[in-house]
Amino acid sequence: MNTTIPAEEQIIEQKPIFKVTQFQMNKAAKKKSVWKGLKQIISSEKSLPWPAEAVLYSSINAPPSFKPPEKFSDLSGLPAPYTDPQTRLRYANKEEYATIIDLPMDITAGYLALRGATSIVG
């Protein structure tokens, strides 16, 4: 307890002069406040009974893509007609395949994570 008090005094001393000294955000919670993330804000905003004409942050989300995603090689970015069944990486030609089979696991996993293809189902 003793150690925390001087730390607080320190902060008050450093406080810029233009600030209202007694003000503290979240007066209720003395503990370090946890700020609501955007997801929480959106979901609580959504749960309110808005009038029909209201436009919310969540209602202007872009639609999902209607076009089938093109397949590009994970290594080079070239159009990739093939997929390596072992690593699930896409590749464009046999030279790339030669590199793929030599790649260590962390690199292949990195490529998959970058493409967002880490789920087992996909």
Place this chain on the structure above:
Amino acid sequence: MEVFHFKDAKIVPDIVHTYSGDIRANSVPLIYDNGSYVARVGWATSKEPLLMFKNLIAKPRKERSKKDNVEPAQAPQLQVGNDILNIEAVRFQLKTQFDRNIVTHFEAQEHLFDYAFTHLGIDSENRVNHPIVLTEAFLNPNTSRQLMTELLFECYDVPSITYGVDTLFAYHYCQSNPKSDALILSLGYQTCHIVPMLDNKVVFENIRRINTGGWNVVTFLHRILQLKYPAHATAITLSRAEELLHTICEVAEDYREELKKWFKTEYYENNIRKIQLPFSSISTNSALTLEQQKERKRELARRLTEINARKREERLAEDQEKLRQLLEIQEIIDFGAEKQEIENLLAEVQMKNLQELQKTVTNLNMRIERTRQKIIAASSAEDTEEPPVKQTKLSKMVFESDTAMHSFIDNVKKMRQEILTKKMLRKQRKQDIFKRRTAAGQERMRIISQLARKEKGNDDFGLRDEDWDIYKTISKDGGDSDSEAENEKLMEFEEILRNHEPEEFDSSANPGETHQLHVGIERFRAAELIFKPYMAGSSEAGLSEVIGYVLTLFSPDEQLRLAKNVIITGGLANLKGLKERILKDLISIRPFQSEVSVSVMKDCSLSPWYGMKQFARSEEYKKYIVTKKMYEEYGGEYFKTHLASNPYFVSPKETMVDVDT
């Protein structure tokens, strides 16, 4: 080919500006463009924003164990905005008040406000006596605005606040004569907005937001380069990826066509960019040239012969001295000395009788003669050049023609490569075997468990010699290890290659080359992410597709009005080729020969600030301010709508939900 060097632009700490009496006395409005990437702050009277800093704070973590010992004064300081001089050093402590494009973390926001107001030089006590014009995101949730208003009124006691959207400020107040209809594409750091506007009114319900922005592009580029060059992963930093994006990256007009071009080696050679990573050259032994190695050997040999010669001379002198002694004794004996005396003399040189003395004398004579001959031989050999270095049988070969030599060398290269791949595969398998989830590892565990299983009665393991081979396959080396013969062969091949093509083989000739990144397709691949968010795993549609979608929400007549004036703004708007790409995509989705026009707003990143300044200086500004009194009456989420603001919807009371359910 020019090699690109990183500038690694250093951040300059902000100065504390002077708080002039004019500004203080007239309560000049404070213009605050709170972007998710950079905040720009200045007075309505200043020409340019005085402060521009990244909206970041670096909060050092407290070390629990040392908590009691560390004096508060020595404790690491909180770094805010441009205080952060080396952003990569504190990358993991960085915090921003933004979650996507919405301010959610108001503690961080408070620190950033402190930073901005301090550096503007404000020194009025207990209040910041300036009306504030502040930006917010499109359709900023009321909760976020409420907290922002609360912070500004309660903590800084500002007289009034005006909220607006950065893109709209830029459009309405920064252009010379904005048209009343437009389709604004705002490409931000966290999000991209497609904003349709008809008769100067934004059609808010038809805005669409793509949650992919500059930040995603930078991290995408960062990650591809890291994966491409795992050895340099730490040298490829986010700031450097950002620098690359703004210097060498482009948007392809037609991505498919662009990719097709890259298949050709010629195009590849001409369009690849080489980027030099910083490196420190270490001169190791391998860096010594062959000539230097030879010289060193010769030096060693010379020193050795010198030592030998000195030893021989010493021995010669010693022997001569002893011979002289013995000859003296012999002389005395020959003159006929007394028997007692002879015995004494012999005892002195540790000999028993005359025969032994004579024998030693002849021995010594012979030895001296031999040493003398050796010395003569050595001195003559020193003059002659030492025999030439033994050459390997293969490197001595003489070829009939160049082609024969080339084919031979190619062959050697191939064999060398084969050995190298074999070695690498072996290493790989060795690593794999000890990882749990690899096929090799699982196979090994299967065999081991099979061996361990004991079946009573019919254990015939070992009857055949091949049975024992199983232990080879499960051994650490996974069957075979790098053999000595292979290593020798490899050395031999390398020797040959070094003799015939020294410049090609010696990678140490230009050590910087191993620290170069070759950025080819990545130049186009990075920015393509805005058009194809699925490249990074997002399910949202890309920019062009969403533009098409937004247009379908209007009548054909309105579509035409929008397509006539497409304006790009935001931090990414200046990417090379972006305008052409959007024009091309737009033409492809518009009816035949309908009018389409795309332009880029000038000063894309500063225009919101200029627009806000213009707004704050206009007559109408006073109508749109929210004073503290209004805040107290209507609550934190309240604000006045104007040309460049969001629409205001009062948050419904939550109690109504209970009635419904």
